[in-house]
Amino acid sequence: MTTLYTPDSSHLLRYIGEIELGKIIVGQELYLQLCNLKEDFHNDEYIYNTDGANIRMNFMENCVRLTKSPFYNKPMVLMLWQKALIECFYSFKLAKESMDRGMWIDRFKKLLLLIARKNTKSETSSALALSEFVCGNEGSDIVASSNDDAQASIVFDAIDTMRQLIDPDDLDSKRNQRFILNKNSNTKIFKLSDRTKNKEGRNIDFAIVDETHEMKENIIGKSIEQSQSLKDNPKFINITTEGFVEDGYLDQELEKARRVIFKEDDGPAAKRLLPWLYTQDSEEEVWQDRSSWVKSNPTLGIVKKWGYLDEQIDVARSSKADRIFVLSKDFNIKQASVESWLNTEDYMYESVFDLEEFRGSFALAGVDMSETNDLTALTLLMMKPDDSTKYLYTMYFMPEAKLKDGNNDKNAGAKYKEWANDRLITVHEGNDIDLSFVADYIYQVFADYNIRLYKVGYDQRFSRAFINRMRDYGWEKKSEDYDGDLVLVLQNAETLDNAMKLLESDLRTQNANYNENPVCRWCFGNTAIKVNDKGQGLAIKKTPQGRIDGSVSKIIAYEMFRRYRTEFKELIGK
Structure with missing residues (x-):
């Protein structure tokens, strides 16, 4: 029996509804993508089933504890945008493939989440990875990755801290020098960075790649995608802010994402990509319309402080270096790393x-x-x-x-x-x-x-x-x-x-x-x-x-x- 999803039963539809009512402000790129997804509810190529998403969100809200002050050891409470994103990522199914295989085949293999700094991207993705560690397939390989080992450690260590808060005596899981192990399912979590040797030959089910704006080449991303080629439902999550590297890996991925958003690409790979871009509509609105800041900062007023952004904008008005950095990191407006210093x-x-x-x-x-x-x-x-x-x-x-x-x-x-x-x-x-x-x-x-x-x-x-x-x-x-x-x-x-x-x-x-x-x-x-x-x-x-x-x-x-x-x-x- 087909479920009829409404804003009362779907976080994604509720999120879209709140935006259409003007209760939530988002940028044009995200709004267009959400309109595309709303249309896909009526596309016979897809079936929408939220069971897998709900299992993971229930685990995140009922088991996961937060790892950073001032929320340390407090239960994770997912915001609507997080619920909409997770539900969407896991709930669209490929109708024909699922019927042929006799199992659910997820539509989306790849997620690109572009979001300003200090908006819980690492904490959210770490909690989602932990839900895969506990609720996902047995024998899975989960990877926390980035351009360098220190950045990869941010997500990896957050996952481990969450694990320790759930399992402080290592009864069901443990960490060694190489990986975190689920003793019951033999699922492992490990790090992968540009310095990691032997990037090939791995068998990854679920990957988080953090701060891809720093990557000049697609070495890590390509090796992860190749390692997922045998999986039925691989997940590749790219979480990042904007950066300064010209024509780097992120620029290439954003170009693909925007072709999807603007319906310029409907090929097989494009259909499996979920772009979720929290961006401003212009630089002018950053300086002139304070209320627009939530377009790139969906946690503003809940996690990220208005006062903090006020201070950053004030500093950016008087310093070219700060202006470049703040526009890029706090508002996801692409900046060249080199600009004229003075007017x-x-x-x-x-x-x-x-x-x-x-x-x-x-x-x-x-x-x-x-x-x-x-x-x-x-x-x-x-x-x-x-x-x-x-x-x-x-x-x-x-x-x-x-x-x-x-x-x-x-x-x-x-x-x-x-x-x-x-x-x-x-x-x-x-x-x-x-x-x-x-x-x-x-x-x-x-x-x-x-x-x-x-x-x-x-x-x-x-x-x-x-x-x-x-x-x-x-x-x-x-x-x-x-x-x-x-x-x-x-x-x-x-x-x-x-x-x-x-x-x-x-x-x-x-x-x-x-x-x-x-x-x-x-x-x-x-x-x-x-x-x-x-x-x-x-x-x-x-x-x-x-x-x-x-x-x-x-x-x-x-x-x-x-x-x-x-x-x-x-x-x-x-």
């Missing part, structure tokens, strides 16, 4: 000063050293008592050969001859520059203006000549045992992220006076920001011809300010 209006403002104003004062400095035949930049950072403005005096250095027309970076907008004539660039004879001249210039500023250097940050590359000459003038290198004047600054996002954000903020609020230096403006315009998977930014070139030395020297000077802010302000009498 023109961020640094095109009038503000000048004279070094004479700082006679007898102190300065911090940043030096970006280049190859000896290229542009090098020195930035002095100075401040006045009772004035929060950072005054940035930058001198550039280059060899005479660089001024030749054939080697002028003209295509990138460089005007080296003009800038040299305006004494914004110090030119040295020959084909290369002796970086000790940078130290000479620092000493000359001291001799002419009595501006005393407190700390100078430098880039390790090509720094030997600079350090040796600085020592000749009496400045010493910082070490573990000596708090010297010369401070090595590693050129990576982890080190320079905060300084870069501080400089960006000061430029946007016109709290950084760089003396309207046109070379600095050129460097600002050439600077892009590359964001890593932690949301930390690093200055890089937009193009190979563009120079960013002035930007980098300022960021290094700001890193000196960030590290020695208190001592520096005491010196200048703030």
Whole structure:
């Protein structure tokens, strides 16, 4: 006898009904997919049977305990979207195949769940995996997978913690170094990552692949799918946020998913894929319509906090690195990992000063050293008592050969001859520059203006000549045992992220006076920001011809300010 499903008996239909009534807000992509699924209730290719889904959801709500604070050891209470998703994934059956085989054959083999961070994706999928471990087929192999072992461990360890809360004495299950074992059914759960050897030759029934946005290639996904080829009802769950990898595995999977959603692909593989995408309809609505945030955050107000997202949006408004990261991770809006760092209006403002104003004062400095035949930049950072403005005096250095027309970076907008004539660039004879001249210039500023250097940050590359000459003038290198004047600054996002954000903020609020230096403006315009998977930014070139030395020297000077802010302000009498 065929069951007639209604919103009273189907979580999926109830979810669709709540959305259509306007009680739940979702993005256009998910809504279109749900409309497709609603139509499929009337498609003779499929039979809808919720028995398997209900068994798993009953186990999850009646046996599983949560693993993370502030919900640790509390019963799992599934939200409607979770129930709708799980029910849908397990309940659509292939009518003809099921009749021919005399057993239920699930329609969906593969699920792509795109959902913003901190929306219980790992906890939900871990609990579902544990339900398979207990309620699924005997002798099953279940895998928790990701790009690296640490990420794969998040789901694997969550499953094991849930297991321990149910079976604390290991009466029915146990964990060893290789896997988690169900003693009664011989079902195993193990990890699989890019580092795992012998990815082939496995026999996987149920797989969770976490954070696929990090994967450049389809190595893990393909090996899992191949291992499932003999299974009647394999399950492959891809859970992820958006990321920064261009043309990677996730981009390929999302392209397939969107062809399904927009009915551009109705092939055999497309029919077995369930796309479930929590996405925004535009970037503009993120900034203008707070209520739209639930489109990518279905747990908002229940698990994920409104206040947290308010804070993230506030930070993202003032920092390009944070904007890229927040839009990607909290709103599933694809971002290139490399974008222009500053808008023109961020640094095109009038503000000048004279070094004479700082006679007898102190300065911090940043030096970006280049190859000896290229542009090098020195930035002095100075401040006045009772004035929060950072005054940035930058001198550039280059060899005479660089001024030749054939080697002028003209295509990138460089005007080296003009800038040299305006004494914004110090030119040295020959084909290369002796970086000790940078130290000479620092000493000359001291001799002419009595501006005393407190700390100078430098880039390790090509720094030997600079350090040796600085020592000749009496400045010493910082070490573990000596708090010297010369401070090595590693050129990576982890080190320079905060300084870069501080400089960006000061430029946007016109709290950084760089003396309207046109070379600095050129460097600002050439600077892009590359964001890593932690949301930390690093200055890089937009193009190979563009120079960013002035930007980098300022960021290094700001890193000196960030590290020695208190001592520096005491010196200048703030």
